[in-house]
Amino acid sequence: MNKLELPSPLVTSHWLAQHLNHPGLVVLDASWHMPASGRSGFEEWQRQRIPSARYFDFDGRIKDQRASLPHMLPDEDLFAREVSALGISNHHNIVIYDSLGIFAAPRAWWMFRAMGHDRVAVLNGGLPAWQGAGQPLEQGPPAAVVPGRFTARRQPRWIADAAMVEQALQNNDYRVLDARSRERFSGATADPRPGVRPGHMPGAVCLPFNELLKDGHLLPVEQLSTAFASLVSPEQKLICSCGSGVTAAILALAAERAGYHQIAVYDGSWAEWGGASHLPVEQNQ
Structure with a gap:
């Protein structure tokens, strides 16, 4: 065989x-x-x-x-x-x-x-x-x-926690991407989880996961590359976040397809960040 x-x-x-x-x-x-x-x-x-x-x-x-x-x-x-x-x-x-x-x-x-x-x-x-x-x-x-x-x-390089995200938000070598909807990112829509604040991490960038899909398929590589290029420079390291670490992985898969090699997923994602009162939240309704 x-x-x-x-x-x-x-x-x-x-x-x-x-x-x-x-x-x-x-x-x-x-x-x-x-x-x-x-x-x-x-x-x-x-x-x-x-x-x-x-x-x-x-x-x-x-x-x-x-x-x-x-x-x-x-x-x-x-x-x-x-x-x-x-x-x-x-x-x-x-x-x-x-x-x-x-x-x-x-x-x-x-x-x-x-x-x-x-x-x-x-x-x-x-x-x-x-x-x-x-x-x-x-x-x-x-x-x-x-x-x-x-x-x-x-493999620690694939995994981000809240402390790592806090540092990354202050470091131009990193880009934190948020896969949630633009309404949830801005804070215009309440979070579905009780006790979790609306909004986003200061300095994070919104890239809704569904904008990388068409008819249940990931977009072709050329279109993925275009979507990421407008938000991330080739040398930046990516940290992908979402509501609870599921759709963040869609961004991670899409980023790998687009040629990025330094990619991590924030496992706790917004369920952790938005629920922790000591972590900063920004809204731009």
Whole structure:
């Protein structure tokens, strides 16, 4: 069997269909929905999925179980244990998708990168693109998997905390990008989380994640490069933030596609910053 190589951090439904049965490939469904939607990514995966896809639960199981903030990155031991239970070993190539196109899958992609695994990609267009291409779906109870042996190696360069963001906001070598809507960024719209202030970090720049997408697909590289070039210089290091660290990862994936190499995600994002009274908040309604 030929060795499998992922062509980029973003793969098409056509590529995935060609390689779906390769023993070196694992497909993960990382679907997650905003709490107000009433939808369950796990329950939807149980009913219907890309054949052989396993469920990557970053909101329930694969998170820091002690953190008060939502779905924070776990430590290496928990990540390795849960990923091994999904039948994944360090030699595997991983393709991650979600049921909305591109929404939650980049969060799981970033988690693998932050844990030292580079052989990981996101399915462009997600489950809707797979279905739209006429590819088969698997229904009914998912099959059991043979556990793998995965070793996690935390990569600090991919991860930002509040202290790092505070320093970055005062340093021209960095640019902090906020993936939330312009209304939430400006403070014109209240934050959906109780006790979290509206507004943004002083010095941060708004780049709503949905402006980098079209029909559930990430924009072509040329358009991504144009979007970032207007806000970030090539030598600046990027820190991506959002509401709770999910759509910030869309910016991180898009930035990598656009040719940036020094990218971190602020894991606590606005859920932490807006909820901490000692951290500065700016509004420009």
